[in-house]
Amino acid sequence: MSETVVKIENLVKRYKDLIALDHFSLEIKQGEIFGLLGPNGSGKTTTINCLLSLLAFDKGTIEIFGKKMTPDSYDIKRDIGIIMQNVAVYDELTVGENIDYFCGLYINDSKKRKEYVEEAIRFVGLEEFRKFYPKKLSGGLLRRLNIACGIAHKPKLIILDEPTVAVDPQSRNKILEGIQQLNKNGATIIYTSHYMEEVEQICTRIAIMDKGKKIAEGTNEELKKMIKNSETVNIDMFMIPENALSEIRDLPHVYSAEFENNVLQVKCDGGTHNLIRILSILQNHELKFGRVYSELPTLNDVFLEITGKALRDSD
Amino acid sequence: MPVFKTYMKVVKKNLLMALIYTGIFVMLVFMFSSSAEPSVKFESVSLGVCVIDEDNTEASKALTDYIGSTNTLVEIENDKDEILDALYYTRADYVLTIKNGFEEKIRAGETENLLTNYQLPDSYDGVFIDNKINHYVSTLSAYMAANDNVSEAISKTNDTLSKETEVTVETFSDDGNESTDYIIKLAFFFTYLPYGLISVLISILTVVLIKMNKKEIAARTNSSSTPVFSQTMQIILGSLLLVAAVWVLFMLVGIVINGGMFTGKAWLAVLNSFVFTLVSAGIAILTSTLTSEPRYVALVANIVPLSMSFLCGIFVEQSLLGENILAFSRFLPAYWYIKATDMLAFTSEATFDYSEFMSCLGIEALFAVALFALILLANKYKHSKG
Structure with a gap:
């Protein structure tokens, strides 16, 4: 886990007056599943395009596998697999032909390529569909084909740009399991998404982006430790008198208590037994309540606390 | 590749x-x-022509024969209404009247008032027959002006007009x-x-x-x-x-x-x-x-x-x-x-x-x-x- 696979330093990309990437830096180590999390328009795809030399940038440097990345760095490109947000396959080719074509852009040896194509088909579970044309596949199967086309040549670095957009939960889980399996097989993964749950689930390290800048970086736990909130208690109820609400606000470790839309939401910055203390105040005031649940902080809370807006509000 | x-x-x-x-x-x-x-194709067609010969001389008969050699001669009564009906109902395409004194006038070198005709207005067929008749009459006049007798002039005219001009069309x-x-x-x-x-x-x-x-x-x-x-x-x-x-x-x-x-x-x-x-x-x-x-x-x-x-x-x-x-x-x-x-x-x-x-x-x-x-x-x- 020590060798640096990707190193981005002070990357700047402008579209006329709009700054898409603002002195963005990043270092990704071998064997990581690195998550790039941010709302739409935060600069994730621009970063990927610059990384692949599909887009020229104004300032900064990009190194992959210790070498400077340029549009002609075909030796570097040989070890990169790319899976874009939109499905990039030919409607005129079957599942097998599509994978063979994209694999053929990297592998000339037809015997070796045939083996690789078969492995990729098995990996994404499309054995029964190898003769199918893409138009005959469901959305989930199409996404799996898209992934197979990107990984068939066995790349050391795999870049997945929002691969689960508009995918049903079953296919999404299959895709996420596949990504973890690819990582176990030795590939370093860069995973961009605006779905925080996915990033939390599979990424070993995460960078949060907003407006072209990296606003936080670390492991899931490290990121959550950066913020004040450690627990959020939610209680469904019809009403709460102001004196009861004040008592809750005065409890130790409670830094916010609000009643809105028949839900009492209490945020705590640490401590233990917060829920028991809150419930005993409600019982003392003989207040009736329904569902009670406690939530640990999410990456959305991290984004919310740093930027003042929710990840999904920013979409 | x-x-x-x-x-x-x-x-x-x-x-x-x-x-x-x-x-x-x-x-x-x-x-x-x-x-x-x-x-671009040329083809000679046979038309229905009625000839009313008022002169009834060797020259007028020769003209009638000439017209009849490439067209179908039809008979129609020498009456204006009958002639117009025949043209209207396409029993004839052209009606020619060889006027009395036709041969005399040619011999005298006159070319006016020799013939009259009926034809459909703006008819290409009519223009075609007109051209043929004019060509025959002018050729016959030329030979008779050269002091040939009528029979010789008719014979030479028929010989001259029987020679066809070869037409070729340049294309691809x-x-x-x-x-x-x-x-x-x-x-x-x-x-x-x-x-x-x-x-x-x-x-x-x-x-x-x-x-x-x-x-x-x-x-x-x-x-x-x-x-x-x-x-x-x-x-x-x-x-x-x-x-x-x-x-x-x-x-x-x-x-x-x-x-x-x-x-x-x-x-x-x-x-x-x-x-x-x-x-x-x-x-x-x-x-x-x-x-x-x-x-x-x-x-x-x-x-x-x-x-x-x-x-x-x-x-x-x-x-x-x-x-x-x-x-x-x-x-x-x-x-x-x-x-x-x-x-x-x-x-x-x-x-x-x-x-x-x-x-x-x-x-x-x-x-x-x-x-x-x-x-x-x-x-x-x-x-x-x-």
């Missing part, structure tokens, strides 16, 4: 529309060429032995060819290029280890083969329509069609650069060739188009193609001039160069937009 192989697979899967347009083109050519009247072929069908069908084929070429090339080349250069696929191929130059060369190779195949296919259709290999000046029409194929390819590639939606291509594949066909003289002859339209269509390549084709087709308006023909080809080639320059500019603009 994975890109080239895939290019060909994509071509194969998108052939249907191109074949439909080829079918429409072949149908148009056969339909128009088979319904058209032969415009230098050898001059081609049939009328050959001329008409080839003229139609090469005139309608731009419609077929542009329609087919837009419906196949444009669609294939749009699919090959689709943003997502281009991103994936451009980030692969196959050099972009190699990918571009493979796409160019595929496109060249496709364009050449379309042109060869149309020429084969031309050979089938012709009923054999082209001969003589028809090869110039083949050269003209080749240059226009380059122009059509330019239009198809430019279309693929300007739109990324295959569904719009069908629209363009109809609008571009149809508008060029109407404006440049493909569906309507250039000689029938207004000055304003022609002034505009000079800025379209099909105008110059049709101008060159008309020269070869020997229409009434255009005669073949080698240097003018080559000038037309040169202008077409300039259009092709301009189109490819526009394609490069459009691509550069697209790349700069990212």
